[in-house]
Amino acid sequence: MKWISQDIDMYIKSKEYVDTAVLPLFPVSLGDDIKQTAAMSEFISLLSIQLERQFRGRLVMLPGFSYLKSFTEDKLVNDIKLWEKELLSKGFKHVFYLTSDSSWKTIESQFEGGLIWLPSLPLEHMDEQYKNTILDDQVKQLLQLFLQKWQSGE
Amino acid sequence: MSKNRVSRRQFLSYTLTGVGGFMAAGMLMPMVRFAIDPVLQAKAGGNYIPTPQKVADITEVPTRVDFTFEQQDAWYNSEETGTAWVYKDDKGEIVALSPVCKHLGCVVNWEGDKTKPEHFYCPCHGGLYTKDGTNVPGTPPIAPLDVYPYIEKDGYLHLGKAEPKKGA
Missing domain, CATH: 1.20.5 (Single alpha-helices involved in coiled-coils or other helix-helix interfaces)
Known part of the structure; x- marks a missing residue:
């Protein structure tokens, strides 16, 4: 389900079936790596659309969490922990973070939710058809990951 | 003068x-x-969208066919992708099913669960459909998968707008 009123209506009606929240993480920087962070955010937002389409009945795709690359690790950990606490206390059993920013890899172990890190692909030079195929493939691989997590949690 | x-x-x-x-x-x-x-008024309903699937290549095993079409949201045109599961039934007729689960709208996969062969499987809540799209009782979905009307044009499959299965 997307974070739009129509889908949230559906969520309210069928809450018992929705136990997963996905939070995309979008890095923002205005320094030297401005382009890199933009490409990461672009890739993750496109991927989150496809992922939502595949699993719309069981997960809520939250609006992305944007952060400055200059934030300290401690601040990021604290922020995410707040999100996590809120989500887990509101009935979500599984929380996933979706990102291309490798700096999350080092602090991953401090979160209860699963971190899905995918290196961003240079989508800017691809035509639409090819782009969709690639994203579809990525989602197919994530499918297994989600299924495993869901099965182990049951 | x-x-x-x-x-x-x-x-x-x-x-x-x-x-x-x-x-x-x-x-x-x-x-x-x-x-x-x-x-x-321009007829929007009668539009058939071309797919890259050749009619001659359709087998008895459901295959995933992806196609793109332009969607108009008010004044904004965007490229949307659609998917269908296409196969030939026993009588040799083409069947094109919508992959959208009738439970909460996830995407179903043919034989998506190894323990349930010859079924469409929804990974979200274990919904099952038989090959002709009928929902298996006892699983969450309450209706059969939607069916695409189709036409054949220049050897390629063209799909219309998915409709609820008839006789359901």
């Missing part, structure tokens, strides 16, 4: 008729258009 001179009265009446005619036409045209609007 020509011989048949136009009198002032004639000149004025010609001009007025001319101008009045334009004004009347300007008012009547939109009215007529409004009145016969249903005839002029």
Whole structure:
């Protein structure tokens, strides 16, 4: 389900079936790596659309969490922990973070939710058809990951 | 100077008729258009979208066919992708099923669960459908998968808008 009123209506009606929240993480920087962070955010937002389409009945795709690359690790950990606490206390059993920013890899172990890190692909030079195929493939691989997590949690 | 001179009265009446005619036409045209609007409306429902699937290549095993089409949201055109599971049934007729689970809208996969062969499987809540799209009782979905109407054009499969299965 997307974070739009129509889908949230559906969520309210069928809450018992929705136990997963996905939070995309979008890095923002205005320094030297401005382009890199933009490409990461672009890739993750496109991927989150496809992922939502595949699993719309069981997960809520939250609006992305944007952060400055200059934030300290401690601040990021604290922020995410707040999100996590809120989500887990509101009935979500599984929380996933979706990102291309490798700096999350080092602090991953401090979160209860699963971190899905995918290196961003240079989508800017691809035509639409090819782009969709690639994203579809990525989602197919994530499918297994989600299924495993869901099965182990049951 | 020509011989048949136009009198002032004639000149004025010609001009007025001319101008009045334009004004009347300007008012009547939109009215007529409004009145016969249903005839002029472009048919959106009858559009069949081409897919990259060759009709000759369709087998008895459901295959995933992805296609793109332009979607119009008010004034914004965006490229959307659609998916269908396509196969030939026992009678050799083509069946194109929508992959959207009738439970909460996840995407179903053919034989997505190894323990349930010959079924469409929804990974979200374990919904099952038989090959013809009928929902298996006891699993969450309450209706069969939607069916795409199709036509064959130049050897390629063209799909219409997915509709609920008939007779359900």
